[in-house]
Amino acid sequence: MKLNLLNKRVLCLMLAYSTIGLGFSNQSFAQVAKTFIVKTDKSIAKVESNMWGVFFEDINFGADGGIYAELIKNRSFEFIKPLMGWSIHRNRQKEGEVLVVNRKEVNEANPRYLQVQRQTDDFELINEGFKGIGVKKGLRYDFSMMYRQPIPGVKMVLLLKAANNKVIAQTTLTPLQTGNNWQKQSASITATETDPKAKFSIIFQGKGNIDLDMISLFPEDTWKNRPQGLRADMVQMLADMKPGFIRFPGGCIVEGTDLANRYQWKNTIGPIESRKMLMNRWNVEFAHRPAPDYYQSFGLGFFEYFQLAEDIGSDALPILNCGMACQFNTGEVAALDELDPYVQDALDLIEFANGDINTKWGKKRAELGHPKPFNLKMLGIGNENWGPQYLERLAIFTKAIKAKYPEIKLINSSGTGPEGDRFELLNTALRTANADFIDEHYYKPADWFLKNAGRYDSYPRNESKVFVGEYAVHADSKIIGSNRNNWESALAAAALMTGLERNADIVQMASYAPLFAHVDAWQWAPDMIWVDNLKVYGTPDYYVQKLFSTNKGTDVVSITNDAKNIIGQDGLYASAVTDKTTNELIIKIANTANQTQTIDLALDGKKKIKSKGFIDELENSNLNQLNSFDAPQAVGPKRIDISLKGKKLNLVLKPYSFNVIRIPFNS
Incomplete structure (x- = not known):
């Protein structure tokens, strides 16, 4: 079903008057103002400074042929066909x-x-x-x-x-x-x-x-003009989001089709000519999207990933292979008594990132031009792995890493989806083991996102934290390529994200996935940012993610209607935070209904409010609206000035809109 979740009688009326999807043109239904009460004084949860991040994987020619600015394909003749390209x-x-x-x-x-x-x-x-x-x-x-x-x-x-x-x-x-x-x-x-x-x-x-x-x-125009560097326009899109973290290098390429094809970080540092090329596992993954010329040169390697994160003010979140290849491909595993090299790679990576220059790997980092540590705080063990075989290997990694680096937070996989036996096995076991973070992934239709905006309201408050490491609304599978990144999908994601923000004490990090796709060389869609050889544009999903990331605040505060969290009543979803750094109140409201909605905001608290604020509004009456190279902001933020009367504000929300309201406090 589409975004507005109403009762059956109303749905029948909507079908009679439908103009777009299940929307309808008669807007008299929602003219009675609703009162949203925001308690501005009481913090109910802290928002982590790195809550909203980005997920990078070399898929869709995201690295070679994408953000890594090398223009020559197969520069060292190492493809399976040496003269390919x-x-x-x-x-x-x-x-x-x-x-x-x-x-x-x-x-x-x-x-x-x-x-x-x-x-x-x-x-x-x-x-x-x-x-x-x-x-x-x-x-x-x-x-x-x-x-x-x-x-x-x-x-x-x-x-x-x-x-x-x-x-x-x-x-x-x-x-x-x-x-x-x-x-x-x-x-x-x-x-x-x-x-x-x-x-x-x-x-x-x-x-x-x-x-x-x-x-x-x-x-010559690479990011920061670094020789053999990154494509500046693509990096700038990330920098503009102000992401709290960058998760890298994936994704499924961490696992590989088999263990020989897995990502090994030590092969990606040092002189470019000494980095061992590897077939990208997306080369052979989809018969309907063949990519025989897709390889990893590792010109963008772990040092460059750390450097990129530092450049744009993000935390680095590397993910390492746990001794398991992709379970959808071969399911190959390293024997438990042969896991030591995999564990040592994790220990060495932490030393590479944080070690003193007198250590083996800290010295290597310094030799590459970065004597100062990268201040790594967290590390992922495995990607989307599952089953008892994962739990066995994870326990070995956890014991070794925590013994030497107890301060490093570990990201643990909960499998391939947010429900079912596979998820329940891992979620239960990881919570019993007091895992630092449980990584939940969901690629679901729009209505699933709407129905799950309250998913974390009933989660345990004092146990393992959640990292929503991969998520995206997936439209009808008949829709392909960049056409999947329509406004309906982005608006549904915005609705769910209000639930993530409301539960920021539980969901401490989240990242949409995947990040980049080349219009002529994609394997997977939807994706947040689309590029060709010269241009780049952000999808509606990009602008939703950017608005959350640049308006994250520091403290969650209550916003309710009739003493209830706002989770889909008349198609509305809302969350609110205060920002102690900028001394502001920030309210996010998604109107997923095809009707104008009138809201009376009542600010309940001792803090005095300035009379002027603004709204950053994303809206479009067409749920199928796309952005494109020719119309990169067909769905893009528009700023609207607002005036408050005392501690009250009357809002008129457009149909199918996402609104970020910023109201300054008096100092």
Whole structure:
């Protein structure tokens, strides 16, 4: 059913007058004002400073081809097909002119390289990028390569070509060094036109032999202008949310299809050319969305994740494999007596993040350019794992970590959903063990979110805390791609989030998932932020999440109607907090009904109220409304000034709207 949850008689009337879904155009139903009483003086729960965060996973080309700004696909020839992403154009075929050489015994992390031998004719090596290469007019692009040149004489012409093959950037590079030692050399080119689907090519001229590896191209405008860094517009979208934490690196990629395919953080730090590439498990996950060119280069590795969290003022929340592969794929597990390396990885990660520079892993962090600790506070053990096999392995991790680092809070999985035997087994066992955090995930229809806005009202108040680590409203499965991120889904999420906020003493952290998706390369939808090779936009879900995160407050206060929490009465959902830092009252109200609702807000407390405030309003009369590159804020916040009379405020809430009301106190 749709968002307004009314009785059967009213639903029949609504069907007779329906205009959108189960909404109806006759708005006389809700003209009688309701009185919401807000008790401004009494804090009923503290809001954690990191309550609203983001969940990052390398899915939908979120890292390689996304936030990691590398433009060359398969830069080190390590895909299962070594020349995937590359093509060779020449006038005349010469056998053995170009070879992919494997030196696994010498360099297991990066075994392959390209060998180019004495040419008699020019030939061209072309890279297609990640669904093309996004190029901006006037921007500098920085090329680099690892090479060795046993026989000199090769000259390389570096080109960016538009989709129509027009050259839009060009320079010439002559390798400087000769001999059998690997060297690095760089060059830059500046684009003369903008093209979202360009390609990069190298024309080889002259005679000689050269070996090439780590062929790389980055735009100059990375986040904080860091060489080989992150895509600035995507990071800015996160920074604007002011998330309390970043959960990384996933997700299912933590588990892997089997244990060999699992995420191993130690393989993701250090020199880029020494990071061992891995097939992304989303490469093979969905037959209807094949992604044979989806790999993890780990240019965005654990050091960069920690750095990103620090950059935008978020806590880092890494998730580690617990000795279990994805139970939907292979269900492979490490034997209990062979779990020590997995546990040691967790202990070493904490030392990497927090250790003194005289420790082994603290020294490694310092060598990477960050002598100051990252101040890691929490760690996830396993992702969406379940069953007694998970509990056995979790107990081993917990004992070892708490013995050495008792201050680290541990995130424990409650399985794949918020109910059923699988959930009940884990939830019961974890609460008996006094787990720090129980990680609940739910991908459900809109009506489930509405019905569960009071889910945590009856949870035990003094036991394990809840981390809602993954959630999103999933529309009809017939709707695909970015079309799933409609206003109905975001509004239902907003309604449930008022229940999370009201119970902030229990639900201490929450994050929507997944975060990013490339419009030409997605595997999973819905997603909070959609990108192409040049642009980015936030969905209605993004703006709901942003409004909660930037208006989190410090203390939950009571907001009631007829002495009851506001959980769906006439389609209304509400929560309220005060912010001791800014000295304000912040009220959030979702109107999920297709009718205007009139609210009298009565502020009950000793604190004096200023006469002026404002509302940030999200609304649209069409529940199917989407944002897009062409209309990035079709559903976006609009600010409305308000005036109060004493401690009363009359509100007129538009149909299908989410409203954040900020009212300053007098100091």
